[in-house]
Amino acid sequence: MIKPHGGKLINKVVSRKQAERILARLKSSPRLIIDPDSLLDLENIALGVYSPLKGFMDEEEFKSVTVRKRLSNDLPWTIPIVLALASAKTRRISRNAQILLCNAQDCPVGLIKVKDVYTVDKYKAAKHIFGTHSLKHPGVHKFYHSGDTFIGGEIWLIQKNKYPFHNFNLIPLQVRKLIDKRRWKTVAGFQTRNIPHRAHEFLQKIGLSLVDGILIHPIIGWKKKGDFNPEMIIGAYKILINHYYPKDRVIFSGLATAMRYAGPQEAVFHAIIRKNFGCTHFIVGRDHAGVGGFYDEYAAHRIFDKFPDLEIIPLLLNGPYYCKRCLTVVSDKICPHRDTHNVEISGTLIRKMVAQHRRIPEEYLRREVADFIYAHKDKCFL
Amino acid sequence: MIKPHGGKLINKVVSRKQAERILARLKSSPRLIIDPDSLLDLENIALGVYSPLKGFMDEEEFKSVTVRKRLSNDLPWTIPIVLALASAKTRRISRNAQILLCNAQDCPVGLIKVKDVYTVDKYKAAKHIFGTHSLKHPGVHKFYHSGDTFIGGEIWLIQKNKYPFHNFNLIPLQVRKLIDKRRWKTVAGFQTRNIPHRAHEFLQKIGLSLVDGILIHPIIGWKKKGDFNPEMIIGAYKILINHYYPKDRVIFSGLATAMRYAGPQEAVFHAIIRKNFGCTHFIVGRDHAGVGGFYDEYAAHRIFDKFPDLEIIPLLLNGPYYCKRCLTVVSDKICPHRDTHNVEISGTLIRKMVAQHRRIPEEYLRREVADFIYAHKDKCFL
Numbered sequence: 001m002i003k004p005h006g007g008k009l010i011n012k013v014v015s016r017k018q019a020e021r022i023l024a025r026l027k028s029s030p031r032l033i034i035d036p037d038s039l040l041d042l043e044n045i046a047l048g049v050y051s052p053l054k055g056f057m058d059e060e061e062f063k064s065v066t067v068r069k070r071l072s073n074d075l076p077w078t079i080p081i082v083l084a085l086a087s088a089k090t091r092r093i094s095r096n097a098q099i100l101l102c103n104a105q106d107c108p109v110g111l112i113k114v115k116d117v118y119t120v121d122k123y124k125a126a127k128h129i130f131g132t133h134s135l136k137h138p139g140v141h142k143f144y145h146s147g148d149t150f151i152g153g154e155i156w157l158i159q160k161n162k163y164p165f166h167n168f169n170l171i172p173l174q175v176r177k178l179i180d181k182r183r184w185k186t187v188a189g190f191q192t193r194n195i196p197h198r199a200h201e202f203l204q205k206i207g208l209s210l211v212d213g214i215l216i217h218p219i220i221g222w223k224k225k226g227d228f229n230p231e232m233i234i235g236a237y238k239i240l241i242n243h244y245y246p247k248d249r250v251i252f253s254g255l256a257t258a259m260r261y262a263g264p265q266e267a268v269f270h271a272i273i274r275k276n277f278g279c280t281h282f283i284v285g286r287d288h289a290g291v292g293g294f295y296d297e298y299a300a301h302r303i304f305d306k307f308p309d310l311e312i313i314p315l316l317l318n319g320p321y322y323c324k325r326c327l328t329v330v331s332d333k334i335c336p337h338r339d340t341h342n343v344e345i346s347g348t349l350i351r352k353m354v355a356q357h358r359r360i361p362e363e364y365l366r367r368e369v370a371d372f373i374y375a376h377k378d379k380c381f382l
Numbered sequence: 383m384i385k386p387h388g389g390k391l392i393n394k395v396v397s398r399k400q401a402e403r404i405l406a407r408l409k410s411s412p413r414l415i416i417d418p419d420s421l422l423d424l425e426n427i428a429l430g431v432y433s434p435l436k437g438f439m440d441e442e443e444f445k446s447v448t449v450r451k452r453l454s455n456d457l458p459w460t461i462p463i464v465l466a467l468a469s470a471k472t473r474r475i476s477r478n479a480q481i482l483l484c485n486a487q488d489c490p491v492g493l494i495k496v497k498d499v500y501t502v503d504k505y506k507a508a509k510h511i512f513g514t515h516s517l518k519h520p521g522v523h524k525f526y527h528s529g530d531t532f533i534g535g536e537i538w539l540i541q542k543n544k545y546p547f548h549n550f551n552l553i554p555l556q557v558r559k560l561i562d563k564r565r566w567k568t569v570a571g572f573q574t575r576n577i578p579h580r581a582h583e584f585l586q587k588i589g590l591s592l593v594d595g596i597l598i599h600p601i602i603g604w605k606k607k608g609d610f611n612p613e614m615i616i617g618a619y620k621i622l623i624n625h626y627y628p629k630d631r632v633i634f635s636g637l638a639t640a641m642r643y644a645g646p647q648e649a650v651f652h653a654i655i656r657k658n659f660g661c662t663h664f665i666v667g668r669d670h671a672g673v674g675g676f677y678d679e680y681a682a683h684r685i686f687d688k689f690p691d692l693e694i695i696p697l698l699l700n701g702p703y704y705c706k707r708c709l710t711v712v713s714d715k716i717c718p719h720r721d722t723h724n725v726e727i728s729g730t731l732i733r734k735m736v737a738q739h740r741r742i743p744e745e746y747l748r749r750e751v752a753d754f755i756y757a758h759k760d761k762c763f764l
Contacts, residue, residue: 205716209588209699244708246718317591326626327744328710334587336628362709 001180002311004276006052006075009172012156013046014111019158022111023100030092031100031108032085035146037258039103039161041081042110044257046157047171051276056083058116058152066128069265069306076272076307078265080129083112084147093117093151101155109159116152130262130294137294139261168220168234170253175215176278178251184212187251188281188315189274191288192218193259195228195236195373195380197365199320199345201244202329207283207315213249215279216241220254228347230254232373232380239368263288263295264303268310275312282312286319321345322363329363354380383562384693386658388434388457391554394538395428396493401540404493405482412474413482413490416465417528419640421485421543423463424492426639428539429553433658438465440498440534448510451647451688458654458689460647462511465494466529475499475533483537491541498534512644512676519676521643550602550616552635557597558660560633566594569633570663570697571656573670574600575641577610577618577755577762579747581702581727583626584711589665589697595631597661598623602636610729612636614755614762621750645670645677646685650692657694664694668701703727704745711745736762 004010014022034042044050052075057065062080064072071077083101093099093114101110126133126140135141170178179187188207192200208214216237220230234254241250255273260266266289271282288300301316318331324341332338343349345364353360354377360370373380386392396404416424426432434457439447444462446454453459465483475481475496483492508515508522517523552560561569570589574582590596598619602612616636623632637655642648648671653664670682683698700713706723714720725731727746735742736759742752755762 205712206588206591208716209713210592210697244718246714246716249715315592330587331591332628333631334590334628336626 001176001278002275002280004048004051004172005272005311006073008051009048009176009276010045010051010054011048011173012054012154013160014156014158018156022156022158023108026098026100026111029098029100031102031106032089032093032112032151033102033104033106034083034085036104038083038101039109040256040258041083042101042155043157043160045081045155046110047173048276049172049255049257049273050081051172053081055112055115055154056150056152057081059118059120059150060116061152062118062120062125062150066125069268076268076310078272078303079260079262079269080125082150082152085149085151086147087119087149089147090117090149090151099151100158103161107159109157109161111156111158112151112153113155114151114153116150118150118152119148120150122148129260129265131265132294134294136292137261138291139259168254169256170251172277175251175253179213179278182213182248186211186280187213187215187278188283189215189217189271189277189279189312190283191255191270191274192216192233193227194347195233195350196240196369197345197347197350198322198329198363201240201366202320202331203283203285203317206317207281208245208249210315211281213251215251215253215274215277217253217255217274217277219259220256227259227381229379229381232376235376236369236372239372240366243368244366259289261289261291261294263290264300267300267314268303268307271304271310271312271314275310279312281315283315283317285317351381383558383660384657384662386430386433386554387654387693388455390433391430391558391658392427392433392436393430393555394436394536395542396538396540400538404538404540405490408480408482408493411480411482413484413488414467414471414475414494414533415484415486415488416467418486420465420483421491422638422640423465424483424537425539425542427463427537428492429555430658431554431637431639431655432463433554435463437494437497437536438532438534439463441500441502441532442498443534444500444502444507444532448507451650458650458692460654460685461642461644461651462507464532464534467531467533468529469501469531471529472499472531472533481533482540485543489541491539491543493538493540494533494535495537496533496535498532500532500534501530502532504530511642511647513647514676516676518674519643520673521641550636551638552633554659557633557635561595561660564595564630568593568662569595569597569660570665571597571599571653571659571661571694572665573637573652573656574598574615575609576729577615577732578622578751579727579729579732580704580711580745583622583748584702584713585665585667585699588699589663590627590631592697593663595633597656597659598632598634599637599656599659601641602638609641609763611761611763614758617758618751618754621754622748625750626748641671643671643673643676645672646682649682649696650685650689653686653692653694653696657692661694663697665697665699667699733763 097114100108304314318333321342325337479496482490570593686696700715703724705712707719
């Protein structure tokens with residue numbers, strides 16, 4: 001099986017006993033309430049989703065990742081994982097302090113051993129991460145509005161947070177065990193944040209044609225308004241897989257992490273995450289993790305040229321559409337009629353057809369999935 | 383660009399001047415008339431199709447290839463390339479003799495510098511090459527009925543033979559130049575000996591989705607009775623590519639070599655040939671180069687595990703069929719309805735429908751290709 005990024009799956013979950021000891025020791029020490037996205041990142045570090053990270057990035061790692069797109073040990077890494085806090089909250093925090101990290105209910109969920117308290121030039125950093133400074137970019141907007149002080153340091157997970165779809169989130173070790181049990185030698189990872197239409201099915205099935213199994217891995221974390229409701233994504237996928245996929249070739253699970261909408265940088269980040277889950281291949285379509293025209297449609301393909309040492313193999317596929325001449329879903333790599341006969345199958349198209357009470361053709365969306373969407377059309381979108 | 387097998391494209395074509403000198407020097411020496419398949423092999427050696435071979439195999443190479451599936455220098459090679467002659471014809475031939483090789487019209491086309499005159503245990507060899515001794519196997523039958531004495535030695539091509547579709551056969555150097563001109567970094571090779579139906583299109587388009595261009599490379603050499611007529615294959619492909627492929631992503635050319643029907647061994651051989659033409663990938667479907675149930679349907683996939691040093695990447699794809707539930711061409715890797723809703727699209731099916739004057743549905747065969755077949759239905763098959 002493919003090794004995790006950096007060679008070893010990180011596990012920073014403490015036992016119940018250790019947790020009790022930590023809590024007793026630090027019961028009167030300062031605590032920090034962290035936001036839901038940072039909670040997800042804390043868990044992802046602890047569960048090996050972000051292997052080889054063992055904590056939130058210190059200033060050196062942050063600089064290395066934003067400027068060089070590599071960790072200081074030279075491993076590819078494109079998205080900074082930081083604990084950002086309002087400066088007012090961080091005044092009392094000093095190096096080497098051990099601080100309990102708490103959820104919104106002030107319940108301790110993790111521990112950080114502070115290595116670094118630092119600030120960064122967010123304007124410069126945004127350009128590196130997102131390729132833009134524009135506040136119209138939802139990732140940039142969020143980054144600017146996050147805390148101004150970053151705390152770096154190793155973490156430990158004391159208690160897993162309960163968030164929706166919790167049981168649906170297999171951790172890397174669980175997925176790796178499943179892959180092993182099914183004797184898959186090759187596994188393609190598929191990232192999504194949409195209900196599955198025929199264009200997604202096309203991409204997934206090209207991937208699956210080449211490998212033993214597929215990990216369909218929708219993101220169940222922060223997303224922008226107007227994106228599909230996670231419940232709908234999960235429900236629609238269950239129906240699709242049940243009717244149209246060989247069940248013994250699919251692992252379906254959610255990935256709890258925030259979307260960054262960082263396009264190419266995030267494509268590499270998504271690939272690294274899937275490598276940690278045991279994927280040997282990762283499907284990258286058109287404008288992966290892109291938003292509002294900020295990225296060239298195949299920038300997220302080209303970026304992989306810079307990372308020949310990534311180990312997970314990117315399957316770089318052009319954007320699918322339905323072709324009225326080819327009578328099937330295709331891409332411009334395999335069809336000469338893009339300019340004359342294409343129907344772009346997209347969330348937007350489906351949203352529009354649902355709003356207009358129009359029947360969505362089977363060529364765009366499987367009948368059973370369409371039925372499901374119509375039955376729940378009031379809660380389709382965030 | 384990918385290097386030819388063994389690192390260098392072989393060129394054993396002599397100049398006109400050299401040819402004249404050779405012919406003058408050997409005008410009263412013994413000559414050998416060789417059969418059409420050996421003529422093709424002679425040309426393929428000389429033009430680099432079989433790089434790194436520089437001649438017909440001597441006894442050592444023959445043994446190495448049949449037993450070890452590798453040349454004596456350890457390069458993967460699975461099909462012996464031998465000059466087989468009736469013993470009566472070889473009596474006067476001694477080692478180091480230079481002998482003109484002639485076509486059926488007794489016209490000199492090549493020269494061999496004899497290194498070895500040898501006989502082999504054909505019964506044993508057949509088992510190694512074809513996995514069977516059965517005379518029902520067309521490749522074994524042909525091998526048994528070929529000459530009993532093999533002549534090994536370096537060759538030179540004096541004159542290219544004129545055979546049908548001659549101008550349609552691009553040589554490796556020409557294909558490599560085209561690939562270079564089109565700036566393709568990745569090219570998938572597709573082997574065929576059939577008119578193109580939707581199942582072939584499915585395989586080719588999965589391949590093409592992953593690479594910059596495709597070399598559609600039908601075999602135009604000896605084939606068994608009942609196979610498709612080469613003219614029909616060429617005509618049908620031209621129509622298909624013209625209507626349904628992005629033209630700047632396709633190179634369409636014939637490959638003049640005999641089919642051996644050696645299944646897995648031939649799949650590796652076919653891949654090596656396409657590597658010499660500049661392909662980085664090679665599409666291998668179900669029962670590649672198989673015949674009459676002699677091979678397990680995916681033996682030609684598994685054999686590639688033994689050749690991690692092949693360099694050309696095999697794209698191992700399961701056999702496509704039309705699924706009446708998925709409403710498209712699929713394989714059992716991506717569709718759960720194989721046992722209940724599949725239509726096997728095959729040459730046999732199409733032959734049958736043509737014979738019964740039934741309209742072939744667009745789901746099985748493109749309309750324009752079907753029209754072409756109906757218009758020429760009397761000369762479809764060999």
